[in-house]
Amino acid sequence: MKRQKILDVLTNAPIGEEVLICGWVRTFRNNQFAAVTDGSTIKTLQLVVDRENTDDGLLKRITTGSAIRATGIITESQGKGQKVEMHVSEIKVVGDSDPEKYPLQPKRHSLEFLRDIAHLRFRTNTFGAIFRIRHACAFAIHEFFNNRGFVYIHSPIITGSDAEGAGEMFQVTTLDLADPAKTENGDVNFKEDFFGKATNLTVSGQLEAELGALALSDVYTFGPTFRAENSNTSRHLAEFWMIEPEIAFADIHDDMDLAEDMLKYIIKYVMDNCQDDLEFLEQRLINEEKNKPQNERSPMALREKLQFCLDESYERLTYTEAIDILMRSKPNKKKKFQFVIEEWGADLQSEHERYLVEKHFKKPVILTGYPKDIKAFYMRMNDDNKTVAAMDILFPGIGEIVGGSQREERLDVLLSRMKDFDIPEHEMEWFLDTRRFGTCPHAGFGLGFERMIMFVTGMTNIRDVIPFPRFPGSAEF
Ligand code: 4AD
Ligand code: MG
Numbered sequence: 001m002k003r004q005k006i007l008d009v010l011t012n013a014p015i016g017e018e019v020l021i022c023g024w025v026r027t028f029r030n031n032q033f034a035a036v037t038d039g040s041t042i043k044t045l046q047l048v049v050d051r052e053n054t055d056d057g058l059l060k061r062i063t064t065g066s067a068i069r070a071t072g073i074i075t076e077s078q079g080k081g082q083k084v085e086m087h088v089s090e091i092k093v094v095g096d097s098d099p100e101k102y103p104l105q106p107k108r109h110s111l112e113f114l115r116d117i118a119h120l121r122f123r124t125n126t127f128g129a130i131f132r133i134r135h136a137c138a139f140a141i142h143e144f145f146n147n148r149g150f151v152y153i154h155s156p157i158i159t160g161s162d163a164e165g166a167g168e169m170f171q172v173t174t175l176d177l178a179d180p181a182k183t184e185n186g187d188v189n190f191k192e193d194f195f196g197k198a199t200n201l202t203v204s205g206q207l208e209a210e211l212g213a214l215a216l217s218d219v220y221t222f223g224p225t226f227r228a229e230n231s232n233t234s235r236h237l238a239e240f241w242m243i244e245p246e247i248a249f250a251d252i253h254d255d256m257d258l259a260e261d262m263l264k265y266i267i268k269y270v271m272d273n274c275q276d277d278l279e280f281l282e283q284r285l286i287n288e289e290k291n292k293p294q295n296e297r298s299p300m301a302l303r304e305k306l307q308f309c310l311d312e313s314y315e316r317l318t319y320t321e322a323i324d325i326l327m328r329s330k331p332n333k334k335k336k337f338q339f340v341i342e343e344w345g346a347d348l349q350s351e352h353e354r355y356l357v358e359k360h361f362k363k364p365v366i367l368t369g370y371p372k373d374i375k376a377f378y379m380r381m382n383d384d385n386k387t388v389a390a391m392d393i394l395f396p397g398i399g400e401i402v403g404g405s406q407r408e409e410r411l412d413v414l415l416s417r418m419k420d421f422d423i424p425e426h427e428m429e430w431f432l433d434t435r436r437f438g439t440c441p442h443a444g445f446g447l448g449f450e451r452m453i454m455f456v457t458g459m460t461n462i463r464d465v466i467p468f469p470r471f472p473g474s475a476e477f
Contacts, residue, residue: 007040009074013084020071021045021086022094024123025439026108028062033079036068039122042129042276046077046085058093058139065097065123092368105217111464118468118477126284129277130465133270133455141222141243141447142206144262150218151247155205157224160197161427164207164376170238171201201226205244206444207431210407213246213442214434220245222449230472234461235350235399237450239470245442252380252406255443256366259393259402260314262447263364267306270456278303279455285458298397302458305396308363310457315361318369319387320344325360326352335429347374350399357394365394377421379405381413391445398455404445411435 001020009019023038023045031051047070051059060200062068072088079085102388103117105123114121121127145152158172181192190198205221212219221244228238245262247254270278284303289297300308324333326341326348339349348367357365369387372379379388389404393402408414414435418425425432453465463469468477 003069006036006038006041006043006045007044009086010041010043010082010084014074015076015084016073017088018073019086020069022067022069025062025064025066025068025097031059034062034068036070037123037128039128039132042125042132042280043082046079046082047072047088047091048085049088049091054091058091061093061096062091063097063099063102065099065102065104065190066093066208066343067095067097068092086343106207108124111129111461115463115469122467125280127464129274129280130453130457130459131467132226132277132459133274133281133346134465136270136274137266137449137452137456138222140266141262143269145245147273148218150220151212151216153205153209153212153216153219153221155202155208155221155223157202158195159202160195160199161207161431162200164204168203168229170226170228172199172201179413181371186469203227204242204446206246206446209244209246209444210431210442211434213248214438214440215443217248218245232472234463235451235454237462237466237469237471239447240462240466243447243449246442248442249440250443251441252368252391252408252443255404255406255445256316256391259391259404259445259447260366263393263402263452264310266452267310267456271303271306271310278306281457281459305458306456309395312363314364314366314393316366316368319348319367319371320369322348322352322356322365322367325356327450329355329360331355332456345371345373353392353394354396356398357396364396367392367394375418377423378407378414380408381417389443393445395451395455397458397460398451400448401451401455402445404443406441409435409439409441411439 003022005143009021021036021038023036026035026037026044028034032049034047034049036047037044068091070086070088070091072086074084074086077083077085103120114124114127122131162169175188175192181189183189203225205223207293209219209221224239225242226239245258247258279329285302287409293460323341323344331337332341337351341352368391369382370390372381372386372388375388375390379390381388389406391404392400395401408417411432415425418428450462450465454462457465459465463471
């Protein structure tokens, strides 16, 4: 007999039919009722075991955490909480689990505790839901771009360019760290290294995506990126996934439209396809917030918030307008912000971004026209010579979720910007060639995948939305 997934058994409810299922036992009550999960859905299938005719030794081995394989007839359930159940005719324990030592008990565990046993947290309801939703988001993103004729580019993970990195990169080397090859003047001789030069893990696939876009028109990358910044926050990882579309013959407005459409597509996809998981996470949040004072609770339930971000059009304004609003804001005047904004040109911190989104506009915000000095060299210079065509999308509870820009396609302007940033021209010839041979206006952005998952799951720590988080001091498993 072919194994069926529990999701299919529960959805199709093949009453009267015999089916084979495999999974892990959550609980086993009265030597009779086993709740079994196989990860295909947050719901468990109830197995009714014939305890009179089942060997005692076998019954003892059906414990929380054990892996089983069972055949039986599907019937309508008498119990509450499920429509169907399975009357077991044969059950085998495939993998035993010592119930005394199994770290996961049928009770609530703290997220911190589960982070330490990341190899087992997949088995919990919360993380099962999160990782099914994470999958759905990845699928939705590929579907969105595929529908629009984008080409998926696999940008390299090891890179020889560090133009974007400036000090935040992880080095990749096979040199003997205790005794590396040296040049005559005593520096490490990277000519002797694996690639014949110094290399790093990439911080972004953008520059490579630009080469793709200037030939294939519309491309995107979706891969891991690495940043060695020492930010121990709930919004930063040292290894995170980024989606970076790049579009040719397009300006900053096309870029914003694309990003807003993409974000809404992902949200809608999750709402349409992950109802059970969303419902569970929503309830989880409600329970969690019961312990918080009224004014710290979120004003909307999870699905209400998602629907809201689907229905609203995102507020678009310039950095200059935002600075005005912030300087006139109460928390700035009363010095409630940790970083009080004194003047135009200040970099926005997450507290400012969240003020704009959560307090002032009460909806997602797209900021454009940032001062050139606080943004990257490749962003297109505006006519005022002070600001660049950057755009950041700010989301409630998250802050910056997308960062992007129209790119500087004019060779002379780009070269002078590179001088300002001390980026050596000879290292960037490959990139500059796009501006020499058929350059065109183009734009793109980066979506932080984990920040997106935080938003749709309502999780408040980024370490809880990636299977194996990497952050300063931690690279377990
Ligand atoms: O704003 P960032 O640094 O933009 C870029 O890397 C551009 N090359 C993107 C582009 O135009 N193609 O990063 C983009 C997004 C941020 O908005 C944020 O959501 C996420 O990546 N991000 C991080 N997510 C988790 N941990 C970190 N350390 C992150 N740093 C950035
Ligand atoms: Mg950014």
